[in-house]
Amino acid sequence: MKTQLLFLSILFSITFYAQEHSHKSSGAITYPNVPGYKTLKTDLHQHTVFSDGNVWPTIRVMEALRDNLDVISLTEHLEYQPHSKDIPHPDRNRSFELALQEAKKHDLLIVHGSEITRSAPAGHSNAIFISDANNLMDKDSVKQFAEAKKQGAFVFWNHPAWYPQSPNGNPVLSDFQKDRIKNGELHGIEVINATDYAEESLALALENNLTIMGTSDVHDLIDWDYTEKGHNRPITLVFAKESSETSLKEALFSGRTVAVFNSLLVGKEENLTPLLKACIVVEGATYINNTSILKVTLKNVSSSDLLFENQMPHTFYSSSPVFTVPAEGTKTIQIKTLERLDSVELKLKVLGAYIAPKKHPVLQWQIVVENN
Ligand SMILES: [Zn+2]
Numbered sequence: 066m067k068t069q070l071l072f073l074s075i076l077f078s079i080t081f082y083a084q085e086h087s088h089k090s091s092g093a094i095t096y097p098n099v100p101g102y103k104t105l106k107t108d109l110h111q112h113t114v115f116s117d118g119n120v121w122p123t124i125r126v127m128e129a130l131r132d133n134l135d136v137i138s139l140t141e142h143l144e145y146q147p148h149s150k151d152i153p154h155p156d157r158n159r160s161f162e163l164a165l166q167e168a169k170k171h172d173l174l175i176v177h178g179s180e181i182t183r184s185a186p187a188g189h190s191n192a193i194f195i196s197d198a199n200n201l202m203d204k205d206s207v208k209q210f211a212e213a214k215k216q217g218a219f220v221f222w223n224h225p226a227w228y229p230q231s232p233n234g235n236p237v238l239s240d241f242q243k244d245r246i247k248n249g250e251l252h253g254i255e256v257i258n259a260t261d262y263a264e265e266s267l268a269l270a271l272e273n274n275l276t277i278m279g280t281s282d283v284h285d286l287i288d289w290d291y292t293e294k295g296h297n298r299p300i301t302l303v304f305a306k307e308s309s310e311t312s313l314k315e316a317l318f319s320g321r322t323v324a325v326f327n328s329l330l331v332g333k334e335e336n337l338t339p340l341l342k343a344c345i346v347v348e349g350a351t352y353i354n355n356t357s358i359l360k361v362t363l364k365n366v367s368s369s370d371l372l373f374e375n376q377m378p379h380t381f382y383s384s385s386p387v388f389t390v391p392a393e394g395t396k397t398i399q400i401k402t403l404e405r406l407d408s409v410e411l412k413l414k415v416l417g418a419y420i421a422p423k424k425h426p427v428l429q430w431q432i433v434v435e436n437n
């Protein structure tokens with residue numbers, strides 16, 4: 066009986082372990098929540114062998130878990146199926162179903178999506194939160210967008226600056242997109258796709274009130290395309306009321322996002338500023354001996370190196386006015402306040418972050434001095 070019990074408990078712990086085990090890697094991506102919202106780390110544009118990618122959907126799930134993502138979507142091309150001789154693909158929902166099955170054991174949300182793949186001017190767009198990819202197949206791209214809307218999809222314009230479709234590397238907002246926006250059929254735009262950030266796409270996002278997106282558009286392995294090169298994959302941070310598909314969808318339609326690629330962060334000011342404020346924790350502010358030089362330690366709790374420029378009337382002692390607080394690291398600055406103050410307003414411009422083309426956010430903190 067004892068042996069049986071022991072055997073049962075071992076079996077239980079193996080089963081338990083199998084269900085709860087973690088795939089997180091040492092390079093797991095992390096960003097803090099912001100006041101009122103959960104920060105969901107998403108990569109909503111990826112490919113597998115079910116279109117022109119080179120891995121099985123389960124690998125995308127594993128990669129997302131290693132990167133500590135909260136949400137992914139496998140957005141197979143509807144119209145481009147180069148592996149179809151080897152992998153006949155009559156049911157276009159299959160990639161999603163396989164990923165969903167794999168993710169069941171884990172805390173990862175899989176969103177059902179497809180890439181509508183047309184030549185310019187329609188170009189490529191992802192429709193996510195769809196109910197049936199098969200019904201999105203249509204020779205007429207206008208009908209495809211209407212069907213996506215019917216399915217309740219959030220649709221974003223992919224790599225609008227992609228040079229095979231726009232030879233000067235700048236996005237062209239055609240009548241096709243203008244009509245889709247007018248009809249409520251186009252809701253977002255990639256400002257970062259793979260390694261390309263186009264500030265012209267950011268301008269279009271702001272002019273047309275489109276949700277700002279960043280995605281990996283990965284076809285091979287995340288490790289090969291990004292990690293091995295010293296990068297994290299590009300992602301979209303979504304500020305959702307809860308960690309659920311309903312909340313994620315509401316947040317995307319409401320435009321509460323920041324696109325991130327390593328130290329580059331792009332978003333509307335109302336989303337980017339609270340995120341950056343949450344990324345930096347002021348750890349201590351004390352005067353050095355009996356001087357009027359204030360030592361302030363800044364801790365960065367995010368996976369982005371943050372590059373700052375001093376915007377205070379006070380200058381720094383022993384430090385450049387431009388400095389980096391490394392990802393998940395600290396930096397101590399020394400501020401010459403000229404007299405010993407009880408509190409100081411720290412004011413820094415974030416040089417790697419954009420709220421509009423060529424426009425950086427400026428952050429402010431009221432810092433209380435500890436030993437005054
Ligand atoms: Zn594409």
Ligand SMILES: [Zn+2]
Nearest residue numbers: 110112180282
């Ligand atoms: Zn793609």
